[in-house]
Amino acid sequence: MRAYLFATTLLASSVMAAPPAIRSPGEIVAAAPASAWQEISPENMLVMELAGGGRVVIELAPGFAPVHIANIRALVRDGWFDGGAIVRVQDNYVVQWAGRDEKRPMPAGVSVPAPAEYDRPLAGMKVQPIDSPDPYAATAGFVDGWPVGSDGKQVWLAHCYSMVGVGRDMPPDTGSGAELYAVIGQAPRHLDRNIALVGRIVEGMERLSPLPRGTGDLGFYTDPGQRVAIQRIRDAADMPPAERPRLQVMRTDSPAFTDYLSARANRRDAFFVRPAGGVDLCNAPVPVRSTP
C-alpha cells in the first residue's frame, strides 16, 4: 500500500494539476516556514539540570499565572531548587519536584499565599479553536502557543502532557511555586481551573517520564534514597548566552499550525485507513524545535 500510494502521487503531480500530496503532521511541521515559528525568550525559560546529567527545559507562561511565575523566578534566583529532588512520580499522572528543604524560609519576593491564578478573562485574547468537541470546556483551542479551555468568559491553560503546574495543599491559595509538577500521562483535565499551571516542558520530557514510580501514597517516594537529585535550576536569562537553550514553538495562529491540526484530526498518510475526523486538544501537541 505504501508503494502504491507514493507511485500514484508522483504520477499525478507530473502530468496534471493534481490534489495536493497528502502530508503527515510531521511533514507539515518539517516544511513550515520560518514565519510559523516563534523563539522562546530566555526570560521565559528555566533550565533544570539533573544530578545524574541531563537537561530539562521549562517554558513559562507569564500571561496566565504572573504571581506564581514571579514566585518561581524569585525561588530560582535564590537557589531554592539547587540540591532539591524529584520527590514524587505517580504513574499516568505527574512527576513532582521540590527544593532541598521545604522548611527553609522563602526568599524575598515570594508571595505566600499566592492568589488562585487558575484562569483569566478572555477579553482581548483570541482562541484558535480546535474544531472538535471537548469533554471539559465549551471551547478548546490555543492562545499564543498554549492549549486552553474557555467558557466564553474566562480562559485557562489545559493539563495536557508535559504541562507544568504548582503543587498545593487543600486550600486553593497554598501553592507558592516551591513545588512543581509535570504531567506524564493521560491529560488530567479535571485539574484545570483547580491548580495554577505555569508552563510546560519543552525539552527533556524523556528524562522525567521514565523515572521509577513511587510506591507511597500518590506516588511519593517513601525512601529518600529513591529520589532523583536536582543539581540546580537556572533562569535561562541568567546563563551565559552560549549555554542558553535555543528553542522555537510553532505559532498557533500560523497557517502551518492550522494545517497541522487538520492533519492530526484527519490522518490520511500511508498507514491510516480511517481518519478520525476529530482530535483531542491534548493529542495535538504544539510543535517545538531547536532553533535552526
Added chain:
Amino acid sequence: MRAYLFATTLLASSVMAAPPAIRSPGEIVAAAPASAWQEISPENMLVMELAGGGRVVIELAPGFAPVHIANIRALVRDGWFDGGAIVRVQDNYVVQWAGRDEKRPMPAGVSVPAPAEYDRPLAGMKVQPIDSPDPYAATAGFVDGWPVGSDGKQVWLAHCYSMVGVGRDMPPDTGSGAELYAVIGQAPRHLDRNIALVGRIVEGMERLSPLPRGTGDLGFYTDPGQRVAIQRIRDAADMPPAERPRLQVMRTDSPAFTDYLSARANRRDAFFVRPAGGVDLCNAPVPVRSTP
C-alpha cells in the same frame, strides 16, 4: 478548607437527613459491593514475566478481535515471546514487544494475514455512554468493561492508557499478533479503527511505562543491548492455579461504576474548587483490583 468541609459533613449527618457525603472516585471504588466486580477468567489473561523480574498481566478482549486473539494464544502456546524483548519505547505513545526471532516460522493456528478487526457491529451490544462530548466518536462509553467509541452502527475499542494493540506494517491486514504494544501516554485515539486492539494491561503498567525511551525512529532501541528481555509469556489458564493472577474488573453496567463516572466528571472531594462537569473516556479508567 479540608477541616471546614469535614466538620460540616459530620455535623450535617448527625443532626438531619443531609445530602449524602461527597465521595471521591477512590472512595466509591473502595466501597463498591462484590456485585459490582467481575472476575477476569484465566482464559482471558496472559502473564508476561520480564527477565529482570516483575509480572505484567494482560486481559484479552476476545469479543472484539477474535482472530488476532486466537493468533496470540497460538503464539503464546508455542513460546513465541519467550526470550523475546521490549524493542520500542516511544515517549507519550507506546511500549512495544516482540518474539525472539521475527523470521521464525509462525506456529500452526496463526492466520496470516489476519482480517482487519478494527470494529464490530453494534447490534446486540449495549454501550454505557459517558455523557460527555468526545472528539473521536459520536458516542463514547463502555461495553462489558471496555472503553469504546461508536458511530451508531459499529463499535470499537478506544486507545486509552494501558490498552494493548497489534503492531502492523502499512497494509491493514499485516498485523498477526507477533508484535504487541501498550499505550503509555496521552490516548492516541487517532489509531482507533486503524489497528486491532486486543486487550489491556491490568497489572504491571508501572513496569512498562518507566522503561527508557528508545532513541531510534519511532522510539525503537537502536542498540539491541538496550532491549529489556522477556523471560516468557504464558496463558494464565495453562499456569498452576496457585500461580494464576486473580483480578477483578469493575462491571461498567453497575450502579457503582455510574457513581464513579459521575464523580470523575464532577470532582467535589476536598481538594477541588471547580468540578469540570465532564470527563474524557480515557480519563475514567475502569477500576481493577486484586480479588479479595
